[in-house]
Amino acid sequence: MEIVVCVKRVPDTSEADVVITGKDIKKDDLAFEINEWDNYAVEEAVQIKEKLGGNITVISVGDEEAKEVIRRGLAMGGDTGIRIDHPALAGSDSMAIAKTLAAAIKDIDYDLVLTGAQAGDLGAGIVPVALAEMLGVPHATLAVGLDIEDGKAKVKRELEGGLMEVLEMDLPAVVGVQTGINEPRYVSIMGIRKASKKEIKLLDISDLGLLPKDVGEEGSLTVIEELSVPPVTKVAEILEGDPAEAASKLAEIMKEKGVL
Amino acid sequence: MDFELNEEQKDIANAAREFAQGEFDKDYAMECDQEHKFPRELVKKAGQLGFIGVHYEEEYGGAGLGALENTLIVEEMCRVDSTLGICMALPDFGCEIIKWCGTEEQKKKYLPKVCSGEWISAGIFTEPDHGSDITEMSTTAVKDGDEWVINGTKTFITNGEIADFGVILVQTDPDANPKYRGMSTIIVEKDCWEAADVGPKMGIRSTSTAELSFSDARVPLENLIGVENKGFYQVLEFFDESRIEIAAQALGTAEAAYDRVMDYIKQRELHGRKLASFQITQHKIADMATKIEAAKLLVYKSAWNYDKERKIDPVLTSMAKWFAARTAVEVADEAIQLFGGYGYITDYEVERIYRDAKICEIYEGTREVQKNTIASGVIGKF
Amino acid sequence: MAEIFVLAEHREGELREITFEMLGAAKYLGKDMGATVTAVLLGHDVDTYAEKLGSYADTVLVVDDPKLDYFNAEIYQKVLSKLISDKNPVVTLIGHTAFGMDLAPALAVELGLPLATDCIGLEVDGGKLFVTRQIYSGKVNAKVSLKGDQYMVTIRSAAFPVEEGTLSGEIVKEAVAIEDVPYRKFIGYEEAPAGEVDITQADYIIGIGRAIGDPENIPMVEELAEALGGVLACSRPVVDKNWLPKDRQVGSSGKIVKPKLYLALGISGAFQHVAGMKDSGLIVAINKDPKAPIFNVADYGIVNDLFKIVPVLKEKITELKG
Ligand SMILES: Cc1cc2nc3c(=O)[nH]c(=O)nc-3n(C[C@H](O)[C@H](O)[C@H](O)COP(=O)(O)OP(=O)(O)OC[C@H]3O[C@@H](n4cnc5c(N)ncnc54)[C@H](O)[C@@H]3O)c2cc1C
Ligand SMILES: Cc1cc2nc3c(=O)[nH]c(=O)nc-3n(C[C@H](O)[C@H](O)[C@H](O)COP(=O)(O)OP(=O)(O)OC[C@H]3O[C@@H](n4cnc5c(N)ncnc54)[C@H](O)[C@@H]3O)c2cc1C
Numbered sequence: 001m002e003i004v005v006c007v008k009r010v011p012d013t014s015e016a017d018v019v020i021t022g023k024d025i026k027k028d029d030l031a032f033e034i035n036e037w038d039n040y041a042v043e044e045a046v047q048i049k050e051k052l053g054g055n056i057t058v059i060s061v062g063d064e065e066a067k068e069v070i071r072r073g074l075a076m077g078g079d080t081g082i083r084i085d086h087p088a089l090a091g092s093d094s095m096a097i098a099k100t101l102a103a104a105i106k107d108i109d110y111d112l113v114l115t116g117a118q119a120g121d122l123g124a125g126i127v128p129v130a131l132a133e134m135l136g137v138p139h140a141t142l143a144v145g146l147d148i149e150d151g152k153a154k155v156k157r158e159l160e161g162g163l164m165e166v167l168e169m170d171l172p173a174v175v176g177v178q179t180g181i182n183e184p185r186y187v188s189i190m191g192i193r194k195a196s197k198k199e200i201k202l203l204d205i206s207d208l209g210l211l212p213k214d215v216g217e218e219g220s221l222t223v224i225e226e227l228s229v230p231p232v233t234k235v236a237e238i239l240e241g242d243p244a245e246a247a248s249k250l251a252e253i254m255k256e257k258g259v260l
Numbered sequence: 261m262d263f264e265l266n267e268e269q270k271d272i273a274n275a276a277r278e279f280a281q282g283e284f285d286k287d288y289a290m291e292c293d294q295e296h297k298f299p300r301e302l303v304k305k306a307g308q309l310g311f312i313g314v315h316y317e318e319e320y321g322g323a324g325l326g327a328l329e330n331t332l333i334v335e336e337m338c339r340v341d342s343t344l345g346i347c348m349a350l351p352d353f354g355c356e357i358i359k360w361c362g363t364e365e366q367k368k369k370y371l372p373k374v375c376s377g378e379w380i381s382a383g384i385f386t387e388p389d390h391g392s393d394i395t396e397m398s399t400t401a402v403k404d405g406d407e408w409v410i411n412g413t414k415t416f417i418t419n420g421e422i423a424d425f426g427v428i429l430v431q432t433d434p435d436a437n438p439k440y441r442g443m444s445t446i447i448v449e450k451d452c453w454e455a456a457d458v459g460p461k462m463g464i465r466s467t468s469t470a471e472l473s474f475s476d477a478r479v480p481l482e483n484l485i486g487v488e489n490k491g492f493y494q495v496l497e498f499f500d501e502s503r504i505e506i507a508a509q510a511l512g513t514a515e516a517a518y519d520r521v522m523d524y525i526k527q528r529e530l531h532g533r534k535l536a537s538f539q540i541t542q543h544k545i546a547d548m549a550t551k552i553e554a555a556k557l558l559v560y561k562s563a564w565n566y567d568k569e570r571k572i573d574p575v576l577t578s579m580a581k582w583f584a585a586r587t588a589v590e591v592a593d594e595a596i597q598l599f600g601g602y603g604y605i606t607d608y609e610v611e612r613i614y615r616d617a618k619i620c621e622i623y624e625g626t627r628e629v630q631k632n633t634i635a636s637g638v639i640g641k642f
Numbered sequence: 643m644a645e646i647f648v649l650a651e652h653r654e655g656e657l658r659e660i661t662f663e664m665l666g667a668a669k670y671l672g673k674d675m676g677a678t679v680t681a682v683l684l685g686h687d688v689d690t691y692a693e694k695l696g697s698y699a700d701t702v703l704v705v706d707d708p709k710l711d712y713f714n715a716e717i718y719q720k721v722l723s724k725l726i727s728d729k730n731p732v733v734t735l736i737g738h739t740a741f742g743m744d745l746a747p748a749l750a751v752e753l754g755l756p757l758a759t760d761c762i763g764l765e766v767d768g769g770k771l772f773v774t775r776q777i778y779s780g781k782v783n784a785k786v787s788l789k790g791d792q793y794m795v796t797i798r799s800a801a802f803p804v805e806e807g808t809l810s811g812e813i814v815k816e817a818v819a820i821e822d823v824p825y826r827k828f829i830g831y832e833e834a835p836a837g838e839v840d841i842t843q844a845d846y847i848i849g850i851g852r853a854i855g856d857p858e859n860i861p862m863v864e865e866l867a868e869a870l871g872g873v874l875a876c877s878r879p880v881v882d883k884n885w886l887p888k889d890r891q892v893g894s895s896g897k898i899v900k901p902k903l904y905l906a907l908g909i910s911g912a913f914q915h916v917a918g919m920k921d922s923g924l925i926v927a928i929n930k931d932p933k934a935p936i937f938n939v940a941d942y943g944i945v946n947d948l949f950k951i952v953p954v955l956k957e958k959i960t961e962l963k964g
């Protein structure tokens with residue numbers, strides 16, 4: 001099995017104060033990590049390789065710092081890394097990123113491409129399905145189960161309300177992985193040691209046969225015009241005080257509202 | 261000059277942090293603290309993932325890395341939790357003596373099992389009457405046929421009750437003058453001693469600290485480590501490496517307090533303002549941040565220096581150790597202060613961190629002993 | 643006249659709510675763009691759906707074929723690309739749902755259309771379309787422009803209200819030849835196994851989020867739930883990590899609940915979670931982060947560490963309940 005996994009380095013904003021500057025947010029103080037969905041995708045790739053053998057390429061479009069998430073993928077069990085970087089990529093939308101990834105992946109003799117179902121920062125959920133179309137192969141996204149057998153992928157796709165769709169498709173294919181599909185392992189020191197000896201190829205867009213105008217804002221059909229703090233439609237009444245005070249206020253309110 | 265960690269070092273720090281964040285649970289830490297419980301299963305997990313003993317060679321189960329990588333792991337783990345973190349750092353205590361001075365058989369027998377988290381070791385030096393001053397030992401080892409016969413009492417031995425083996429410092433030539441020229445290190449296994457817990461202690465309560473008594477304990481002659489009567493020098497060199505680890509513990513512990521207090525001051529409101537908005541708070545935080553940064557530079561530098569062809573610089577190591585330890589105590593102290601009454605309550609963690617911090621100024625050479633080392637290095641004999 | 647396409651979504655015998663939400667959004671968009679609204683319905687034996695959609699759209703375009711009985715991204719894509727190429731709608735709206743996420747990006751690539759996903763706002767300015775979407779954990783709104791003059795947009799569930807259906811749209815049947823699909827085969831649906839507790843029936847629910855941190859912390863909240871006479875539910879990460887079974891998950895890919903009280907502990911308030919609990923009677927959130935979006939859904943909030951609040955809250959509740 002020749003597997004390609006796409007990984008993205010994203011800022012963790014779940015508990016952070018987010019400050020808007022121009023068309024992006026201030027990122028200096030934010031901790032970065034591998035996109036949560038991509039962590040599951042890497043684990044899935046490694047589990048498939050452990051079962052069926054093969055080779056895993058971990059690929060990311062991003063600056064120097066993106067090497068960190070590629071190395072993480074290699075430390076978990078990936079074999080080679082590819083990083084794609086070019087100044088012209090700035091301002092790319094998801095489609096332009098998918099285009100870039102497709103240009104790199106088409107030269108690999110792959111059986112399976114795994115991506116996250118979405119990236120936690122921008123959350124477009126576009127790349128896996130767009131990438132498949134660009135590569136001309138079938139896809140399924142929001143996978144919570146994946147079995148590879150006889151050149152086919154049996155995928156369990158998560159729908160709303162706890163329902164799952166079971167489908168089968170021919171390989172090669174692209175699968176967008178949903179969280180919870182497996183239990184990602186910890187990165188081990190042995191893994192890191194091995195990863196440091198593995199190659200991370202750096203590709204420029206010209207290596208992929210792309211021109212600067214194919215990517216970035218020029219090569220994108222959507223453009224971020226403005227960022228703003230979401231208008232507040234409703235705000236909770238905050239119960240102040242130390243834990244005991246706040247808790248007793250809350251208990252009183254619950255009683256008053258008849259839910260005790 | 262380059263102050264950047266390399267990529268592998270950053271990855272190691274990240275991996276250690278992820279492991280600790282995923283596996284360390286605050287309630288469990290409190291339970292280990294209150295009930296004097298050693299987190300044995302966590303140590304096994306950490307060992308399997310390679311977090312124990314990265315500074316041993318690969319053929320002996322380590323990762324072939326250095327003191328700096330070990331420092332990063334210990335720092336990150338203690339930063340997530342000072343109580344559980346230190347338990348991940350000390351299972352190989354004393355083994356560096358085997359690494360540097362042991363025979364091939366000794367290294368093969370003991371090091372891999374320690375690195376994998378299966379075995380736990382002890383560094384058995386302190387005696388009731390010889391703590392800071394180990395230039396003389398009351399515990400003796402006498403040759404009898406092909407065995408050493410060991411007698412004496414050791415105290416304050418970390419892992420004493422749970423260790424599978426240990427490295428003991430004993431007097432092998434009682435007539436040597438000065439005495440320290442008659443000391444040796446020997447590997448002893450757990451059936452050699454009787455262990456008794458020293459009783460409840462202030463901090464790092466998740467670790468075992470015991471008094472070990474040896475009465476006609478017999479071990480094969482080949483358990484001697486390195487050259488007979490060179491034990492004192494081996495242990496001094498050992499301290500130059502292990503003090504860096506304790507400095508890393510102190511650094512991580514200081515950061516643990518700092519992280520918690522940073523969270524708190526941004527949430528806590530009084531007089532209608534956030535605690536973080538008071539200038540006095542801001543100055544306290546500025547002090548803490550500066551001390552931590554300074555400690556970090558010293559600790560990393562001493563580790564980096566050690567890794568450079570094992571260049572031993574006791575002055576630098578002692579500076580790192582006492583300064584980081586002091587920083588941990590001071591930062592944890594101020595953290596409690598900023599938490600106010602809550603800081604005094606167990607559930608808010610900073611009082612536990614404070615208690616955990618203090619040991620760094622005592623074991624592996626007290627603060628005073630570190631300063632003696634520095635002074636004699638920079639002033640010379642007076 | 644220009645047309646706006648709204649792709650109707652249906653599953654297991656029902657038109658899904660998102661369809662009507664999109665039709666509501668399309669109505670206003672149509673006014674601004676001078677366009678009519680066409681509901682596009684793909685399926686098999688779907689006359690009743692078509693009739694129902696007629697009240698919400700100017701036209702209902704139906705493609706009826708046994709191969710469209712179940713959603714299959716590949717077949718849907720083929721049919722839709724044909725329809726869109728033929729009719730050139732100015733905007734095509736698709737739900738940002740499990741169905742739409744699997745379809746829209748490929749369709750947009752095939753047709754070369756700009757695509758904005760997961761949108762919560764639509765706006766026309768100078769004849770151009772601008773959408774609003776949320777990024778960075780829902781803490782930032784991004785206004786995004788789409789190039790060209792034909793667009794594809796996927797719409798977040800519950801972002802637009804359902805309008806009353808007052809139209810009587812014309813139902814137009816369209817035959818599209820569907821060749822056999824080489825790649826992808828629908829096998830069936832599978833329900834998540836049901837557990838011993840049905841959270842949809844509970845009056846009091848305590849929802850725990852990722853912040854619970856460790857399965858060992860669950861008994862503590864269970865005690866609070868007991869004191870309240872309620873049950874434990876959770877956000878998705880708690881299920882992903884196997885700390886609670888899937889049937890306790892609240893949200894778009896879990897259960898929809900409407901208890902008298904929903905107490906959210908350490909839940910950020912991602913829209914997928916909110917979709918499952920926003921209609922609860924009284925909503926209370928406890929979260930460390932004062933900017934967490936959950937506070938825009940909750941009636942009352944406490945900004946603090948949940949581990950500090952839970953034990954005291956349990957005491958107070960027990961006290962007040964006598
Ligand atoms: C204002 C702005 C500026 C930008 N500047 C840059 C820039 O300077 N450089 C740049 O490279 N990009 C840039 N981007 C692109 C952006 O960061 C995303 O990578 C891109 O929009 C993908 O969309 P998404 O994250 O929503 O992907 P989704 O479709 O939500 O992601 C799904 C999956 O696709 C894969 N994936 C997504 N992004 C990548 C990636 N970068 N590499 C590998 N796999 C990936 C992952 O597996 C992920 O789980 C910019 C975007 C904007 C809006
Ligand atoms: C929890 C814990 C774990 C430990 N683990 C181990 C272990 O695993 N292995 C081991 O061998 N030991 C261990 N120790 C022992 C520890 O290293 C000693 O306690 C320490 O070295 C101090 O020795 P002491 O207790 O005898 O104090 P003393 O040497 O009696 O010191 C008393 C005071 O005198 C000061 N002092 C001593 N000499 C001088 C001087 N020359 N000038 C000025 N002041 C001086 C000291 O700084 C101290 O303030 C541990 C101790 C504790 C508490």
Ligand SMILES: Cc1cc2nc3c(=O)[nH]c(=O)nc-3n(C[C@H](O)[C@H](O)[C@H](O)COP(=O)(O)OP(=O)(O)OC[C@H]3O[C@@H](n4cnc5c(N)ncnc54)[C@H](O)[C@@H]3O)c2cc1C
Nearest residue numbers: 851852853877878893894895896908909910915930947948
């Ligand atoms: C297709 C799809 C379907 C999805 N379906 C669902 C679904 O059905 N249900 C669902 O829930 N999610 C769903 N998700 C996931 C969703 O996007 C979010 O990732 C998820 O809801 C986040 O869960 P959380 O709020 O528990 O965690 P986080 O977003 O990580 O939030 C944790 C919160 O806890 C707070 N916190 C941390 N520590 C403490 C403390 N000690 N005390 C108090 N507060 C603390 C933090 O400030 C933060 O706000 C879905 C995602 C996708 C892509």
